[in-house]
Amino acid sequence: MYAEKKPDKIDLHEQRLSKWLNCSLSNEPLKPPCVIDRLGNMFNKETLVEALIGKKLPKEFGYIKGLKDMINIQLEVVPSEGLGNARFQCPVSGLEFNGKYKFFSLKNCGHVLSAKALKEVKSSACLVCYKEFEECDKIVINGDEEEVVVLRERMEEDRLKVKDKKRKVKHGIVDVKGGDKVAGKMKGNGKVENVKGVSNGGSKRFKAADMVPANATKDVYASLFTSSQKNKFKETYSCRSLPLGRN
Incomplete structure (x- = not known):
């Protein structure tokens, strides 16, 4: 009767659903405009920008340095009859955005599509806006540990490329x-x-004397393109054979 009360069990379903419907920073319901970072975490854009400006971003999100590390996403809202927080779905397959299915965000356009839709409709263009994308443009949302490791390695590679480009411009x-x-x-x-x-050898400078046709005099052919002989006389613009002072 006097035993300590056991803590309530965590509802795994509610915990998973919260991760897909709430901001990763404030835990408030997702409300457009929304953004995603390069590791697949979702945020309310206003909340994330305010945290960056106020320098209140937790250490776990320390890799987010500015707007360049945010990707605007477009979530398809599920038509709802009653009041409550918005729910989202895949605009192609209709699968609900609740953690039971894998979803990807396309980096170049921001549309969020289910893995099932991308697998069944094989295309190199977005299934909504038809904008071309590559495999590296796909960011898995709320991925597992292995998927996050791959995304982190890709993020570090992109940053090294940017640093190398800046170094080349500087030098x-x-x-x-x-x-x-x-x-x-x-x-x-x-x-x-x-x-x-x-590095790979510059282009050779054009010389008229190197392109002399057969049975042609080298000096005469070169004079068609440039003055081959230096002299003290000035030539007319219309005729090179009648320099001033000789006629």
Whole structure:
């Protein structure tokens, strides 16, 4: 009779449902506009932005540094007869957004689709807006530990690529057409000066003398494109054979 009261058992169904219908930061019901981070956690955008501005973001979400780490998502609301929190569904298959089914968010357009819809309708374009996407653009929502590890590795790879790109811009390493790379000092107008070299060999400069046709005089052919001989006379713009001072 005087035994300690046992704690109430946690309802796993309610816990799972809360993870899919509530903000991961405030635990309030999801309300558009909503965003997702690169690890598949969902947030109310306003709540997440306020936490970032106020520097009140928990350490577990420390990888979110700014708006570039948020992806706007578009959730399909289930038509509801009564009042209450909104529920969501896949716009293609109609499967409910409740944790029983796997869902993906497409990074390039933000539409949230069920894994079943993406599997049955094999396409490289979004099934809602028809915008092209790649496999790496798919972010699994509330994935398991293994899926989160894959997403975290992908996030770190993307950040390393961004850092490497910034480093190249800082040091003036610019990719040019054909895969060549030119190193130099970057000017304020975006141009490169003091070019040091070309990695894969630069393009050869055109010389008219190297393209002389058969039975043609080298000097005469070269004179069609540029002055091949230096002299003290000035030429007319209309005729190169009659320089001033000779006629």
